[in-house]
Amino acid sequence: MACDARAVLLVTRQMEGTSTNVARQRIELFCSLLPDHAGPHRDEAQNQEWVVVKGRASMVVRDEDEDERQRDD
Numbered sequence: 218m219a220c221d222a223r224a225v226l227l228v229t230r231q232m233e234g235t236s237t238n239v240a241r242q243r244i245e246l247f248c249s250l251l252p253d254h255a256g257p258h259r260d261e262a263q264n265q266e267w268v269v270v271k272g273r274a275s276m277v278v279r280d281e282d283e284d285e286r287q288r289d290d
């Protein structure tokens with residue numbers, strides 16, 4: 218059994234020379250934590266956490282450039 222909360226992850230990349238972020242990929246997230254867990258939902262496969270705001274669709278935006286910096290660890 219899992220929490221199975223859902224969200225949509227938008228992976229964006231900043232256009233070179235502009236301040237425009239373009240969406241490159243749209244991924245569905247499924248929470249893999251236990252039901253009634255504390256804290257944010259988490260998709261282990263995508264290594265992405267999110268929180269649910271009541272009354273709004275769950276949407277997570279991940280900036281790809283930032284993501285690449287984190288992989289240097």
Ligand SMILES: [Zn+2]
Pocket residue numbers: 220221222248249250254257258259
């Ligand atoms: Zn969850």
